[in-house]
Amino acid sequence: MSVEVFYDDDADLGLIQARKVAVIGYGSQGHAHALSLRDSGVDVVIGLPEGSKSRPKAEEQGFRVLTPAQASAEADVIMVLAPDTAQRSIYSESIAPNLAPGKAIFFGHGFNIRYGLITPPAEVDVAMVAPKGPGHLVRRQYADGKGVPCLVAVEQDASGNAFALALAYAKGIGGTRAGAIKTTFTEETETDLFGEQAVLCGGASALVQTGFEVLTEAGYAPEVAYFECLHELKLIVDLMYEGGIAKMRYSISDTAEYGDLSRGSRIIDSRVKDEMRKILGEIQSGEFAREWVAEDEAGRPNFTKWQAEGAAHPIEETGKKLRGMMSWVDRPITETA
Ligand SMILES: NC(=O)C1=CN([C@@H]2O[C@H](COP(=O)(O)OP(=O)(O)OC[C@H]3O[C@@H](n4cnc5c(N)ncnc54)[C@H](OP(=O)(O)O)[C@@H]3O)[C@@H](O)[C@H]2O)C=CC1
Ligand SMILES: CC[C@](O)(C(C)=O)C(=O)O
Numbered sequence: 001m002s003v004e005v006f007y008d009d010d011a012d013l014g015l016i017q018a019r020k021v022a023v024i025g026y027g028s029q030g031h032a033h034a035l036s037l038r039d040s041g042v043d044v045v046i047g048l049p050e051g052s053k054s055r056p057k058a059e060e061q062g063f064r065v066l067t068p069a070q071a072s073a074e075a076d077v078i079m080v081l082a083p084d085t086a087q088r089s090i091y092s093e094s095i096a097p098n099l100a101p102g103k104a105i106f107f108g109h110g111f112n113i114r115y116g117l118i119t120p121p122a123e124v125d126v127a128m129v130a131p132k133g134p135g136h137l138v139r140r141q142y143a144d145g146k147g148v149p150c151l152v153a154v155e156q157d158a159s160g161n162a163f164a165l166a167l168a169y170a171k172g173i174g175g176t177r178a179g180a181i182k183t184t185f186t187e188e189t190e191t192d193l194f195g196e197q198a199v200l201c202g203g204a205s206a207l208v209q210t211g212f213e214v215l216t217e218a219g220y221a222p223e224v225a226y227f228e229c230l231h232e233l234k235l236i237v238d239l240m241y242e243g244g245i246a247k248m249r250y251s252i253s254d255t256a257e258y259g260d261l262s263r264g265s266r267i268i269d270s271r272v273k274d275e276m277r278k279i280l281g282e283i284q285s286g287e288f289a290r291e292w293v294a295e296d297e298a299g300r301p302n303f304t305k306w307q308a309e310g311a312a313h314p315i316e317e318t319g320k321k322l323r324g325m326m327s328w329v330d331r332p333i334t335e336t337a
């Protein structure tokens with residue numbers, strides 16, 4: 001195998017249990033890391049600004065909540081789980097003044113290090129534990145005795161022990177139950193951005209919406225179109241998750257499999273592949289990062305407009321009505337945060 005994968009037996013939980021961890025941010029990833037680390041016997045404090053919307057939740061869930069600066073001052077390991085676009089100013093205002101030799105700064109995604117927005121001093125460890133899944137499922141899997149795979153990387157090894165500490169952290173959130181893969185900040189950042197833009201989020205959302213539009217514009221019932229293009233996608237992807245595309249093809253009918261084999265490449269054709277390569281190029285050159293930082297600094301005008309357009313898409317109304325009748329869809333992501 002070309003990568004190194006680490007499991008529970010390879011990680012020493014004692015290394016992170018011996019440290020105090022400040023989790024900066026209590027959103028999707030922050031709540032999952034904080035709750036699971038605490039369940040793993042780690043001393044955790046939360047860093048959130050006064051007036052943060054997340055403060056009541058973290059306090060209700062039994063955490064000491066300090067400002068990011070206070071939490072960073074107390075902790076030995078500072079895990080930055082605030083939005084990527086907020087991290088640069090949090091770092092300069094609250095974290096950097098509280099760094100000292102022997103401390104470690106951790107990230108859940110490499111964006112700010114990869115694009116040079118944060119440059120920690122040489123005397124601290126800089127590492128990453130990046131779960132390959134949404135935070136609410138990171139927590140749910142941990143609570144169910146399972147785990148979400150993580151990418152683990154060290155950018156700066158001041159202590160000589162940064163990788164072992166990062167592996168210990170990954171174990172504390174269940175990552176080494178599923179497998180922690182050793183990588184670099186660059187590989188994690190570029191593949192993560194590519195995956196979410198081209199395949200997992202951008203690609204999948206556009207595929208689902210477009211399929212729904214084609215069926216409803218042709219006069220088919222929105223409910224039928226919803227089940228066909230969105231609901232059933234999970235069931236098909238579950239089979240891929242369990243046994244790859246081969247297992248999915250084993251389970252579907254021959255008719256579906258012939259349609260898959262003969263038509264799939266007409267949908268995802270060479271034009272789509274060229275566009276994917278272009279998107280990867282924008283990530284590698286830093287063009288996407290510059291665009292996103294500028295969009296955020298301008299108050300996110302396009303982000304807000306596109307978010308509203310997505311929310312107003314007819315598939316959302318149809319889905320809301322149908323999901324209201326599905327008693328088995330009973331684990332809302334709001335149950336943990
Ligand atoms: N979402 C995911 O599943 C994944 C995320 N990641 C990475 O994890 C990191 C966190 O992302 P995510 O969990 O989605 O973030 P969320 O948007 O879900 O949560 C962000 C949290 O940070 C808080 N916050 C906002 N501003 C500040 C600030 N100035 N100081 C301290 N805390 C602040 C927010 O509080 P408030 O409620 O007040 O806004 C909120 O609690 C990112 O680096 C992301 O790329 C990595 C893998 C998957
Ligand atoms: C797929 C989106 C993601 O990269 C993730 C959940 O892993 C993110 O940034 O939220």
Ligand SMILES: [Mg+2]
Binds near residue numbers: 131132133192196
């Ligand atoms: Mg990701």
Ligand SMILES: [Mg+2]
Binds near residue numbers: 192193
């Ligand atoms: Mg991501």
